[in-house]
Amino acid sequence: MLANFASIDSLFYLAGLVAVIASLKVVTGNNTVHALLYLVVSLLAVAVCFYLMGAPFAAGLEVIVYAGAILVLFVFAVLMFGLGADETANAPQNKNVANMFGAMFLAFALLIEIVIIINNADLQQNLQANVIDSKAVGIMLYGPYLLAVEIASFLLLAGLLAGYHYAKPDVTRGPL
Amino acid sequence: MNVLLASLPFYPFVSFLLLIFFGKRLSWRLAATISVSSMAISALVSAILLFELSVTKNQVMTANLWHWFELSYAMGSSDVNVRFYLDGLSAVMISVVTGVGFLIHLFAAIYMKSDVNFSRFMAYMNLFIVAMLILVLADNLVLLYLGWEGVGLCSFLLIGFWYQEQSNVLAARKAFIVTRIGDTSMAIGLLLLFNSFGQLNIEAVTLLAEQANSLSAGTNAESADNIYWIALLLLGGAVGKSAQLPLQTWLPDAMAGPTPVSALIHAATMVTAGVYLIARMHGIFLLAPEVMNYVAWLGALTLLLAGIAALAQTDIKRVLAYSTMSQIGYMMLALGAGAWTAGVFHLMTHAFFKALLFLTAGAVIYALHHQQNLFKMGGLLKKLPFESSLFIIGLICLMALPGTSGFFSKEAIIAQLWSSDTAGPMLWWCAILGALLTSIYSCRLFFLGFLGKARFNENVQLKKSSLLRTSLIILALLSLFGGLIPLDLTLVFSSVMNLPLAQLTEPTWLHTVAIITPFIGMVFSWFYFKSYRISHLAGKEHILQPNNGRFVVFCRQGLGFDGLYKKLFIMPYQWLAQINKNDIFDQIIMLNAWYVGLWHDALVLVQNGSLRWYLAAFGLAIMLLLGVSLL
C-alpha cells in the first residue's frame, strides 16, 4: 500500500488529482487573484504529470512559459488595469443556476461520451518509461516542423501587434 | 385579287397612323384634311367597288392579302388568311360604313374643331372605320373577330374620349365590360364551330351548312345539338354588340361620348354589327330554327322595351339611343323571321336616318351650349329652322311615314312577319305596337324640343359651315330617298329561297294596319302631348317639368335592368370580393412565406449575439455528433 503510494505511478495520479481540483477551483472561484493562483497550481501539477510521462522538456516549458510567463501576464493585467474586480462586488454575477446547470449537463454528457469512446477504443498500451529529451524535440522542430514553427512565430508576432493595438490608450480618436 | 378591295381599309389606317403619331404637330386644317380625305377616298373606292360588283354580275369579289396562320386540330387543318370577301351583303355594309362614315367625319371635323384633342379624336374615328371594314370584309370568322374586337376597342376609347369626367369613364367601362360578355360567348361559339365544321371560312361554313340543310335527314342528333349551341353562342355575341336584351344596358350610357361618335358607332355602324353577323351566318341559323325564334323574340322584346323607355327620357340623346335599340330590335326581328334582305335593308336605311338624327341633335345641343335636357329646349323650330327641318326629316323616316326610306324597310319587315315559320302573328302585333311606340316617342321628342315656347335664355350659337350643312343635307336626302336603292341580296341568301313557304293565309287588312299605325300614334300624341306643344297652356305649367313618378323614373332608367343586374351580378360579386378581400388563395401561398419567416425568427433567436450561447451550441453540436457516431 505504502509502496504503491511511493511509486511514481501514484505520484502521477496524485498530480492529476491536484490538477483536477485546482482546475475546479479556477472555474468556480470568486476571487480573481485566487483563481489565478489556483491556475498556477493546476499548471504546475500538469507539469509534474508531464515530467512523469517522460517529457521533461515539456514540463520545463510548462513551468517557465505557462506558469512563469503567461500567468504573470495575467496577473499584471489584472493588477494594473483593474480587471480583478471581485466577483462578490461589481463583477458580473453568476446567479443563474439554470445557466450553470445547462453547462454542467452538457459537460457531463460530453465527458461520458468521450470516456465511452476512449473505452471503446480498447487502448491496451501503457506509457513507456523512456524519456524523450529536448534534443529529439529540437530535431523534430527544426526538421519536419520548420514551417509550423515559422507559422507559430507569425502568430506570436500577430498576437504582439494586436495586444499592443488594442491595449494602447485611446487618445488619437482615429479609426479603430 | 382586286387591288381596290384590298386597299380599302388602308386609307383610314394610314390616316390613323399619321394622326396618332404626328397629331400634336398637325394643325386643325391638316388633321381634318387627312382624316376626312382618307374617308372620302374610301367612300369613292367603295362606290367603284359597288359599281364593279353590279356590272360584272359576278356577285363576289375577293382579295387575298396574305396568309395569316394555319389552324390545325385533330381532324385536319384549315388556313386562316387575311382575305377580303365582297358580296352583296358586305357591299351594303361597306357602303354604309364608308358613305355614312365619310359624312359623319365631315361633320365631326367641324363639330370637334375646338377640342384640344381633335387629332386624337379623328384618329380613333379612323381606326374605328378600319376595324369596321375588316369586320364586314372578313373572309373568315377569325378576321371578323379581329374587326369585332377592334370596333369594341374604338367604342371604348371614344365613349371615354372626354376622360376627365368620371361618368364618361364609367360609361366607357360599362360598355366595354357588357359587350365583353357577348364577345366571350361569340368566341366560344367560334371555337365550337371550328370543332364541328373544321372550318372558319365563312363561305365554306355556309356551304357546309347548306349541304347539311339539304341532307337534313342525314344530320344526326348530336350535330344538330352542336349547331343549336353554336347559333345560340353567336347570337350572344350579336346581342352584346347590338345592345339587345339582355345585354342592352350599355347603349344609353354610351351616349356620354361626343355626338359624332354616337352617330357613327352607336347608331349607324357598330351596333349593327350583330345584325351583320347573324345575316352573315344565316346558314348556321337556318339549321337551328329554335334559335331563329329566339332571335325574333329577343328583337321584339327589345323593340318594345326600348320604345317604352324612350317615352320617359329627358335627354335628347338618350331618346335617340333607345330608339336605336328599338330599331335594331326590328332588324333582329326580321332576321329571326327569315326576312334577311329586309333586315339588312332596314340596317342601311336606319344608318342613314339615325346618323342624320344624331348629327342634327348634336348641332342642336351645340347651339344650346351643351344643353341636352328636352325640358329645357322648346321652340327650336323658330330658332333653328334648318336643323329643325332636317330633324323632322329624320323623325318621319324613323316613324316610317309612307314614302320615306324607313317606310320601305320597316314595311318590308312587317310584311314578312305574319307568315314566317319562326315568327308569326304574335310577333307581328309586337312589331305594330313597336311602330306605334316609335311614332309616339318621336312626336313627344319633337313637341318637347321643337314646338312651343323656348325654355332657355341664352342665345343660340351656330356653326355656319357649308361643309357641315352639306353633310347633313346629303344624309337627309339619303334618308328620304334611300328606300329607292334597289337591294338585291338573293344570291347571298340563296339558301333561304329553297325554304318552302308556309302557306298561311294572310288577312287582307295587314298592310293597311301597318301603314296607318304611325298616323294613329301621331294623332294620339297630338292630343296627349298638347301641353308640350303649347307650352303656355294655363294651369299646366307643371307638365313641363319632367314627371318624376315612380313608374316614369323606372322607365327612364331602362325598365330597371341596371338595378336588376346590380343586384344579380355586381352585388354578389362585390360580396364575394369583400369576403375574399384577403385573397384566400394568396393566403395559402403566403403560408410558405409564413413558414420561412417562422424559421427565420427561430434562427434569429439563435443569433442572439451572446458568446456563451454560441459556445453552448458548439458543445451541444459536438455532443450530438459524438452521440451519433456512438450509436
Add this chain to the structure above:
Amino acid sequence: MTSIPLFHVLILSSLLFVIGFIGVVARKNTLFMLMSLEVMLNAVGVAFIGAGSVWQQADGQVMFILILTLAAAEVAVGLALLIRMQKKYRSLDIDALNQMKG
C-alpha cells in the same frame, strides 16, 4: 518502471477539458473564461504528451509547444481586448457584448 495506462492519461485529459468547458460556458466574467480556456488547452497538451510517450515520438511534445505559442498569443490578444472592454463598458460581463445579434 512506470506502468501508467494511456487510458488513465486520456481520462485525466478529458476531465480537465470538461472542467474547462464548464468554465467557458457557464462563467459570465470574461477573465474567468480566458482562464478556463487555458485549462482546456492544457488538457489537450496532456493528451498529446501522453500519446507521444506511448509511441515514443517527439511529435507530441512539438504539438505541445505549438499549443503553448497559441496560448501565449491568445492570452496577449485576449487580455488586450479585456482591457479595452473594461475601459468601454466598465464591466467584464460577456453578455454585455451582444450587439452582433441577428
